[in-house]
């Protein structure tokens with residue numbers, strides 16, 4: 462029989478960046494609350510938050526073209542880009558607070574300044590990048606963006622990509638010097654070490670297997686992989702921060718708000734090199750345009766990565782299809798997630814996203830040669846001996862009900878919470894880790910309405926712009942940009 466071990470205030474499920482961020486916020490706001498974190502693997506931050514499972518882009522919509530689409534007339538809509546950039550400023554402020562408080566002693570352990578660049582090829586690509594630049598640069602958030610269609614300037618900004626190209630190249634490039642590369646694995650580990658020092662108990666090798674309501678909140682069933690037995694923990698609040706494993710646990714909770722959701726898994730591969738000659742000739746994250754049918758988050762990009770103090774280049778992701786919901790998951794994850802309430806949604810998504818399915822299946826079948834040729838679009842001289850393939854983390858995109866279409870595929874993140882605020886789950890993966898801080902602030906406001914007013918003044922010391930839009934207040938934007946760049950050592 463499963464025995465009940467204890468009663469606590471908060472259970473966090475999963476040891477990635479989302480639980481780590483929420484745990485760090487709660488440890489500041491309610492230091493007396495008892496927090497337990499359960500992670501099924503033997504180490505924390507080994508799924509999507511591991512630096513080699515994601516691209517490490519500090520998503521601020523500076524270079525990712527899917528956040529600034531153009532219409533048929535070439536007018537660029539930057540609404541999404543403004544929203545993502547505002548969110549990244551919130552993350553920068555929260556991380557700066559952690560540095561100021563000594564929670565993180567050296568910001569270089571997780572964040573590095575790397576210019577963010579967008580790359581449009583041919584006349585059509587160039588025209589789009591220029592139109593995008595002309596729209597964005599008028600917004601205070603993007604005022605420092607630069608643009609060039611001059612090959613000499615391209616070679617100066619991106620020697621590895623443009624130094625040895627012949628004449629006749631037509632490309633448009635925009636550049637934002639103060640972009641970032643983020644090691645979310647290192648950040649997660651530092652936050653978890655901090656909350657553990659404040660009294661939170663972190664248990665690796667412990668899987669949450671069931672969730673049931675009880676009088677005070679939730680009975681959380683946990684399986685200890687070493688002891689091979691299970692126990693229950695009562696919690697007033699539960700956060701399902703289980704990444705790809707979140708959908709399954711949301712379904713187990715049975716909350717009405719979780720009905721109708723499904724998961725669409727997308728696998729990925731990256732190419733990586735540490736060849737010093739290549740690494741020294743490229744210092745940027747360069748995002749291109751999507752191929753037809755490609756999911757927006759799988760647009761290949763050539764990135765400087767900084768992991769444990771060492772620089773690498775990474776190219777990809779090459780998207781593919783695997784039915785697993787976690788990199789360490791099972792091939793039964795997708796079929797076992799089908800329920801009566803999400804089957805119509807999933808069927809509608811399959812019907813309306815045939816291009817995507819065809820693209821992913823095609824990518825799976827593509828040869829090494831065609832993968833190197835995608836890299837050659839960025840850097841003409843490719844020697845396969847310099848590069849190794851690594852398997853990226855699994856993304857689980859959200860499928861959800863839609864009043865008109867029956868079901869739609871979402872590329873963002875969805876915070877789902879019970880009406881009484883006692884449980885919340887995070888589904889989806891874009892913009893993902895970069896926006897963990899604003900997502901968790903939203904969770905605090907949604908799930909803790911009674912405490913939130915009392916927390917606001919402390920939250921404003923963590924995130925001084927809380928409740929305000931920086932693009933509407935240029936003085937505050939400059940003040941906070943300067944403060945966070947200095948604190949995070951980004952210049």
Ligand SMILES: Cc1cc2nc3c(=O)[nH]c(=O)nc-3n(C[C@H](O)[C@H](O)[C@H](O)COP(=O)(O)OP(=O)(O)OC[C@H]3O[C@@H](n4cnc5c(N)ncnc54)[C@H](O)[C@@H]3O)c2cc1C
Nearest residue numbers: 475477478479501508509510516517518669704706893895
């Ligand atoms: C290929 C790829 C590229 C990406 N690129 C970027 C990027 O450039 N920038 C960016 O900001 N974001 C990026 N993301 C998204 C980002 O990685 C994720 O949004 C983020 O890491 C999710 O954090 P998490 O804590 O929710 O999940 P995870 O880091 O996956 O952590 C969830 C944890 O829960 C554990 N778990 C699962 N089930 C259970 C259970 N039943 N019991 C206990 N523990 C459980 C897992 O083992 C895991 O450790 C990318 C993702 C992928 C896959």
